[in-house]
Amino acid sequence: xxxxxFDELIHAPTRLAIVSLLAAAQWADFKYIRDELGLSDSALxxxxxxxxxxxxxxxxxxxxxxxxxxxxxxxPAGRQxxxxxxxALQQIVARSQQNGDARSAAEAARGILGR
Amino acid sequence: xxxxxxxxxxxxxxxxxxxxxxLAEIQRRHQQVIKTALVPxxxxxxxxxxxxxxGVGRDxxxxxxxxxxxxxxxxxxxxxxxxMIPEVRRRVKVRxxxxxxxxxxxxxxxxxxxxxxxxxxTAVALVAARVPYPVTIxxxxxxxxxxxxxxxxxxxxxxxxxxxxxQQMGGAPQAAGTP
Numbered sequence: 001x002x003x004x005x006f007d008e009l010i011h012a013p014t015r016l017a018i019v020s021l022l023a024a025a026q027w028a029d030f031k032y033i034r035d036e037l038g039l040s041d042s043a044l045x046x047x048x049x050x051x052x053x054x055x056x057x058x059x060x061x062x063x064x065x066x067x068x069x070x071x072x073x074x075x076p077a078g079r080q081x082x083x084x085x086x087x088a089l090q091q092i093v094a095r096s097q098q099n100g101d102a103r104s105a106a107e108a109a110r111g112i113l114g115r
Numbered sequence: 116x117x118x119x120x121x122x123x124x125x126x127x128x129x130x131x132x133x134x135x136x137x138l139a140e141i142q143r144r145h146q147q148v149i150k151t152a153l154v155p156x157x158x159x160x161x162x163x164x165x166x167x168x169x170g171v172g173r174d175x176x177x178x179x180x181x182x183x184x185x186x187x188x189x190x191x192x193x194x195x196x197x198x199m200i201p202e203v204r205r206r207v208k209v210r211x212x213x214x215x216x217x218x219x220x221x222x223x224x225x226x227x228x229x230x231x232x233x234x235x236x237t238a239v240a241l242v243a244a245r246v247p248y249p250v251t252i253x254x255x256x257x258x259x260x261x262x263x264x265x266x267x268x269x270x271x272x273x274x275x276x277x278x279x280x281x282q283q284m285g286g287a288p289q290a291a292g293t294p
Contacts, residue, residue, distance in 0.1 A: 006129075011129065011137070013140075016137060016140060016141070017140065017144055020140065020141040020143075020144035020145065021144045021147065021148055023141075023144075023145070023210075023283065024144065024145040024148040024149065024209060024210060024276075024280055024283075025148050025207050025208060025209055025210055026208040026209070026210045027207070027208055028148070028206070028207040028208075029205065029206045029207060031206075032151070032206040032207050036147055036151075083283070086138070086141065086284050088134075089129070089134040089135075089137050089138050090134075090138065090284075092129060092130070092131055092134035093131055093134045093135050093138065095131070096130065096131020096132070096134070096135075097131070099131075100131075
């Protein structure tokens with residue numbers, strides 16, 4: 001299990017979707033990511049550039065015949081950051097459940113005492 | 116390239132509900148990738164039809180019709196194998212550890228062997244029993260096995276990939292609405 005570390009860069013909804021998609025893949029085609037997430041070319045390029053600048057994503061450009069093809073993959077640093085972010089989310093959920101349980105128990109106890 | 120945006124340390128963390136929604140979103144995206152990587156159900160049916168067409172071609176009389184049917188059936192199988200599967204892999208490649216990867220390969224090879232054995236043994240038995248149209252019936256049996264076992268293999272691969280995705284998430288509980 002990774003060390004928990006909440007990552008604001010990954011937390012943003014569009015970037016979370018991109019990173020989650022890439023986390024399950026070795027690599028994914030640019031058009032595939034765009035279509036699956038319903039983004040425009042420019043919106044996806046912008047988010048991928050942000051993730052690439054942070055060292056989280058690697059962009060690979062190649063040619064298939066005459067046609068250029070761009071694919072993206074998570075870098076080892078990106079994968080680690082994602083795993084740490086997931087661990088942080090799980091901690092938050094667990095903490096929130098514990099607080100909820102404690103609150104419920106306190107309310108139940110108050111109810112019993114109040115009878 | 117735009118300016119570097121470094122991740123910030125914890126401080127503006129999400130609430131419990133937001134974190135749960137975020138985990139559900141992550142699982143949903145993993146499912147999306149896994150679903151893309153699997154061949155669709157129609158693929159098994161199309162391949163089965165091509166196998167049966169090949170059988171009909173072998174049993175049919177008249178050399179010109181026979182040659183045409185067999186050529187078309189083989190062509191359909193080649194197209195389905197050589198175009199469809201690389202097309203799936205062209206879009207996204209699922210990340211699999213060596214052990215699930217080996218199981219995946221074994222499942223696919225097992226399916227091919229099963230279909231081949233059922234077809235060949237049925238054909239041999241029918242020819243020995245002098246049953247008419249032995250190759251057509253044998254290919255129909257092989258096609259039926261493919262239509263039944265293909266989706267089962269798909270389901271097994273789906274389970275395998277999902278288990279690994281969950282493992283990567285530290286055994287996170289299933290999100291609401293995910294199978």
